[in-house]
Amino acid sequence: MTDTLLIGLYALIAGAVVAVGGAAALRTLRRRSILAHIVVLLTVTVLAVVAGVTTVAKAMFLSGHDLRVVLLTVCAAAVVSLATGVVFGRRLAASAVWAQQARERERRLEAGRRELVAWVSHDLRTPLAGMRAMAEALEDGIVADPRGVAEYHRRIRVETDQMTRLVDDLFELSRINAGALRLVPTTVPLREVVSDAIAGVAPLAAGKKISLVAAETGWPTVRGGERELARVVTNLLINSVRYTPADGTVHIDAGRGRDGVWLTVSDTCGGIPEGDLDRVFDIAFRGERARTPGTGGGGGLGLAIVRGLVEAHGGHVGVRNTGGGCRFEVLLPA
Template sequence: MRDLLLIFGAALAGALAVGGLGAAALRLLSGRTIMAHIWVLIAVTVGSVTAGVVVIAQAMFLSPHDLQVVLITVAAGAVVSVAVSWLFGRRLAAAAMWAAQARERERRLEKGRRDLVAWVSHDLRTPLAGLRAMAEALEDKVVHDPATVADYHRRIRVETDRMTQLVDDLFELSRINAGALRLSPSTVPLGDVVSDAVAATTPIADTRRIRLVTAESRWPAVLASEPELTRVVANLLLNAVRYTPEDGTVWVSGGNDRDGAWLAVADTCGGIPEADLPRVFDVAFRGERARTPRPVDGPVGGLGLAIVRGLVEAHGGRVDVHNIPNGCRFVVHLPAPGSR
């Protein structure tokens, strides 16, 4: 029994020495990656066992040959243990990184949901208050002259249309996020879609003296669902008009490249801060106060670009944005017919 206690004590001493070094290393590595901590834990575990065996082997007065055999056996076991531990450590680190990314993604989504509720509440509360005031004025006959009554009716219709558009945007975004969007792709002439969207946006642009310029180019055909593609182009044009100051210009161009077809909408909005570029497609993101959209008719709520990204990605494409001199440029990449 006494020999067993001595063996245990000697092995424990060797393991504690290695463990103490490992604890010091972990303290020095605080703030490093999880893989660095896993490497230290692997080294401490394997080193403790190895140190205990070596200490006991030395204390047992083995012959040089037997001691060499023991050390070689321990070294081989240590190599295998390190290799297996490294493999599982990498998997554990990857799982931990994935979990951290998932938590960060969930945090961003939750913040996006809160921002969306705040923006939608604001965008609904203001027109609803105006509608109620005008309705009460008409009901109480506070206004009598036909011109004012007609103006109230027109403003009620405009605000109702705007809120209807907001509800439609929310429904579209919910379909995209829920994966319930069903596309019917076909070969669509991109030039026809752009022409229709420009014609629909021109009256809004004219009220603010903004020029819509369509490039004279050979427009490609794309593989897309025409209603959703029309909405993509319309939202990009309306976003450009919304942020471009009066007497500005919005350019629309398109073409083919090795990845398929592309469509670009450029404006003279003054540019987007570099820190905001990755976030412009987030739900309810409107950027800094200097880029607050001008009051034009059309969708509200900061959902237009989020819908653009969702619809483009549903088509298997992508949308990017970058700054150009005195403005910014949105580029949509879509698959060409026969690319699938």
């Protein structure tokens, strides 16, 4: 019993010495990755076992041959242990990175939702207040001449249309985010979709004296939801027209490449700040120029809807600055 206690004491002391060194190493590496910590822990464990075995073997006067056999066995087990630890450490590190990215993404989405609620409340409250004032003026007879009454009716209709578009955007975005969007794929000729979109955006462009130019040839067909693709093109055109100064140009083109069907909308808006390029498609992001009343910035949902609809088709949408403007690029599967 005394020999057993001594052997245990020798092994404990040897392991404690190694553990102190391992604790110092961990303190030095406290800012390193999880994988580094796991490797250090496994190495300390193996070294503690080796130190304990060596100390006990010396105390028991084992032969050199027996000691080598024991150490070789421990080293073989150590190699397997370290390899397994590295594999699981990498998985754990990857999981930690993914969890961190998920938390960051959730924080961005939550911030976007809060900003969306604030902007939508503003965008609804402003026209509602104007409509209420005009309705009260008509009701009280303050405006009685036919021309004034007709103008008030026109402005009420315009404000109603604006709120209707905002509500439609909210509904479309909620369907995308909830996974309730159901595409009805058909063979869609992009030329017809673009022609209809240009016709719809033409009054807005004419008010700013902006030219809408479409390529003459090279228009492909694509398999997808016609209504959804029409909304993608319309939202991109409206966004470019809103941010392009008067007398500017918006050019739209499409074609078929090796990776699929592509569609581009280029404008002369002057470019997007580099810090905003990654946020253009975020919910409720409208840029500094759209944060004042009367700029027609919308609810900041148009490009978010574009990204959702394009991704629902298995495609990708991006934006980059060009000389004097920016180019929105949509890539759809062939």
